[in-house]
Amino acid sequence: MGVYGTATEKISIFERLLEWFLFRFRWIFVIPLILPASLAYDSYNFVRNWFIYKVQSAPKAHDRKVAKIQKSVKQWSSGDRKKKMCTARPGWLTMSFRFPKYKKDMVQIKTNDLIDILEIDTNARTVRVEPNVTMGQLTRTLIPLGYTLPIVPELDDLTVGGMINGCGVESSGRKYGMFQHICQSFEIVTANGELIFASKDKNSEHQPLFYGIPWSHGTLGFLVAATIKIIPCKPFVRLTYFPCKTQKKLYDRLSHEANKNDNEFVEGIQYSYDSGMIMTASFTEAVPKNGSLNAIGRWHKPWFFKHVETILKSGKETVEYIPLRDYYHRHSRSIFWEIQDLIPFGNNVLFRWFLGWTMPPKVSLLKLTTSGSIRNIYNRRHVIQDMLIPLDNIQEAVDIFDQEVQIYPLWLCPLNLQSSPGMVRQRAGRNIMYVDIGVYGNCTRDTYEPKETTRKIEGYVRSVQGVQMLYADTYMTPSEFWEMFDSSLYDWLRTKYNCKEAFPNVYDKVCKAARY
Numbered sequence: 382m383g384v385y386g387t388a389t390e391k392i393s394i395f396e397r398l399l400e401w402f403l404f405r406f407r408w409i410f411v412i413p414l415i416l417p418a419s420l421a422y423d424s425y426n427f428v429r430n431w432f433i434y435k436v437q438s439a440p441k442a443h444d445r446k447v448a449k450i451q452k453s454v455k456q457w458s459s460g461d462r463k464k465k466m467c468t469a470r471p472g473w474l475t476m477s478f479r480f481p482k483y484k485k486d487m488v489q490i491k492t493n494d495l496i497d498i499l500e501i502d503t504n505a506r507t508v509r510v511e512p513n514v515t516m517g518q519l520t521r522t523l524i525p526l527g528y529t530l531p532i533v534p535e536l537d538d539l540t541v542g543g544m545i546n547g548c549g550v551e552s553s554g555r556k557y558g559m560f561q562h563i564c565q566s567f568e569i570v571t572a573n574g575e576l577i578f579a580s581k582d583k584n585s586e587h588q589p590l591f592y593g594i595p596w597s598h599g600t601l602g603f604l605v606a607a608t609i610k611i612i613p614c615k616p617f618v619r620l621t622y623f624p625c626k627t628q629k630k631l632y633d634r635l636s637h638e639a640n641k642n643d644n645e646f647v648e649g650i651q652y653s654y655d656s657g658m659i660m661t662a663s664f665t666e667a668v669p670k671n672g673s674l675n676a677i678g679r680w681h682k683p684w685f686f687k688h689v690e691t692i693l694k695s696g697k698e699t700v701e702y703i704p705l706r707d708y709y710h711r712h713s714r715s716i717f718w719e720i721q722d723l724i725p726f727g728n729n730v731l732f733r734w735f736l737g738w739t740m741p742p743k744v745s746l747l748k749l750t751t752s753g754s755i756r757n758i759y760n761r762r763h764v765i766q767d768m769l770i771p772l773d774n775i776q777e778a779v780d781i782f783d784q785e786v787q788i789y790p791l792w793l794c795p796l797n798l799q800s801s802p803g804m805v806r807q808r809a810g811r812n813i814m815y816v817d818i819g820v821y822g823n824c825t826r827d828t829y830e831p832k833e834t835t836r837k838i839e840g841y842v843r844s845v846q847g848v849q850m851l852y853a854d855t856y857m858t859p860s861e862f863w864e865m866f867d868s869s870l871y872d873w874l875r876t877k878y879n880c881k882e883a884f885p886n887v888y889d890k891v892c893k894a895a896r897y
């Protein structure tokens with residue numbers, strides 16, 4: 382039973398067996414209940430969003446919704462101010478592993494109904510959206526018009542608000558950086574209830590706030606709308622798979638492709654210590670006559686990471702044409718590779734043909750129904766981490782991951798990090814190619830101790846000027862945290878916009894103590 386935890390934990394054999402049973406057979410509950418509920422939830426949202434977009438009622442309603450938020454914040458401001466504020470978005474809806482503890486002791490401001498796309502301006506090449514608009518909603522609306530966001534983080538339910546106040550990365554990061562770098566302006570309700578417009582434009586009065594908002598997790602104000610760049614796109618991508626059978630070949634290829642201007646998208650999946658696949662893609666108008674079309678998003682298709690593994694085994698460099706939306710949401714159906722634990726036989730051909738159309742279960746509904754025992758088992762042996770480190774350090778970083786957790790596959794996503802102000806900054810004065818190393822899975826190492834192991838990895842990441850994505854568990858102390866992140870602009874903005882009484886410090890929202 383060593384695999385389920387650490388020697389120091391005192392938990393009876395019976396409890397372990399029960400946990401194991403609940404974990405292994407979670408599908409008994411997920412298939413008949415969560416899958417239909419997910420389908421119903423998505424269908425309702427699809428119809429509702431389509432209707433609202435058609436009747437164009439969102440822009441008018443927006444002003445009313447924002448006025449309500451301002452009123453609530455002003456009420457807080459003129460009250461006793463004993464409690465701090467956060468959004469009322471419930472913990473089970475967020476796309477992170479933990480349920481936030483801090484919400485119950487705070488005044489929750491209702492930003493929940495900010496769920497609409499407000500304006501698509503194809504001349505200015507921007508889209509103005511409310512913060513709870515999801516990536517799935519945006520691709521569904523923009524792609525038929527011939528446009529897309531330059532960066533589309535791949536899980537359908539990720540929100541614009543989460544991508545901006547937290548962080549968003551995707552395979553076009555090699556060209557565009559992170560989600561915050563494709564934003565033009567933010568509309569913010571401040572701690573005083575004032576509505577301000579913070580733009581990237583250097584003549585904008587609130588330009589520093591524009592740079593301060595990303596990664597601040599709602600601790601500088603409430604985001605009520607964002608204007609984001611859009612670019613023209615084509616209906617397909619031409620995806621090339623480069624199987625790599627040694628680690629050197631894998632990282633050389635990753636670095637070569639990440640620095641090559643022709644590539645719109647570059648990502649890697651490392652399947653073992655010394656083998657993996659690098660994939661590059663660019664937009665294309667049509668599938669050539671002899672080209673192979675693969676609509677990977679269709680319900681009966683194999684999970685994307687399994688499909689890639691099959692090509693890796695064949696060892697052949699392969700080219701496929703993939704519908705653009707299928708490409709963007711390629712990791713949604715299998716929630717990267719997390720679905721294996723939830724429905725172990727989900728990639729079986731019979732399951733796919735009969736029930737594939739009901740997949741995937743919604744992460745939010747899974748979270749809502751996660752029992753304490755399942756949470757314990759995930760706490761003890763499941764690792765979810767994304768570390769952004771300079772691409773030049775990839776070999777060393779993977780060695781540390783291998784030594785500490787030895788979990789594969791690893792997600793490798795290059796991103797171009799600008800030298801701009803904000804919580805995440807590198808001070809080179811030029812762009813540096815980073816890579817996001819994503820580790821998602823069960824650790825079977827006997828030496829794995831969630832806190833100690835994560836702290837070792839965090840220490841390494843700090844030592845190479847890397848950063849940890851904060852949706853994951855962080856075990857850093859405040860001083861370690863502020864060694865990793867730059868507090869100069871953040872602290873100044875917290876004073877300037879009277880945030881200290883109104884919102885907690887970002888560390889107090891993301892540290893382990895703030896989460897279940």
Ligand SMILES: Cc1cc2nc3c(=O)[nH]c(=O)nc-3n(C[C@H](O)[C@H](O)[C@H](O)COP(=O)(O)OP(=O)(O)OC[C@H]3O[C@@H](n4cnc5c(N)ncnc54)[C@H](O)[C@@H]3O)c2cc1C
Pocket residue numbers: 588589592800801802803808869870871873
């Ligand atoms: C005590 C104190 C007072 C401050 N007062 C102000 C103030 O009056 N006005 C103000 O705007 N900020 C102010 N700030 C915030 C300051 O801009 C940030 O701390 C900034 O991120 C620090 O950058 P740096 O000095 O390391 O700049 P550098 O590393 O030298 O800057 C890197 C690049 O970012 C650009 N840059 C730097 N700051 C900003 C910014 N705020 N917005 C856009 N581009 C920027 C620079 O031009 C340069 O190209 C103050 C901070 C402190 C601690």
Ligand SMILES: NC(=O)C1=CN([C@@H]2O[C@H](COP(=O)(O)OP(=O)(O)OC[C@H]3O[C@@H](n4cnc5c(N)ncnc54)[C@H](OP(=O)(O)O)[C@@H]3O)[C@@H](O)[C@H]2O)C=CC1
Pocket residue numbers: 466467468469470474475476477481492512534535536538539540541542543544546547548549550551598599600602603604605850851852890
């Ligand atoms: N490809 C990728 O990049 C992926 C990224 N992720 C991570 O998941 C998270 C996104 O999850 P998602 O469910 O969309 O977002 P969350 O609800 O988790 O929000 C993330 C943070 O942003 C704050 N926030 C959200 N909306 C607002 C707003 N309107 N005004 C002020 N603050 C706000 C929240 O504050 P509060 O606590 O007050 O609600 C919270 O601290 C991100 O942090 C991201 O890093 C996950 C998967 C993939």
Ligand SMILES: CC(C)=CCC[C@@H](C)[C@H]1CC[C@@]2(C)C3=C(CC[C@]12C)[C@@]1(C)CC[C@H](O)C(C)(C)[C@@H]1CC3
Pocket residue numbers: 476477478550716717719744747748751755759765767819821850
């Ligand atoms: C930067 C990138 C690409 C990050 C991808 C992160 C995903 C793999 C994470 C985000 C949220 C996440 C932690 C989650 C889970 C798996 C991994 C996810 C989807 C699951 C579904 C695993 C099963 C759990 O019981 C529970 C339902 C609580 C969580 C919910 C969040």
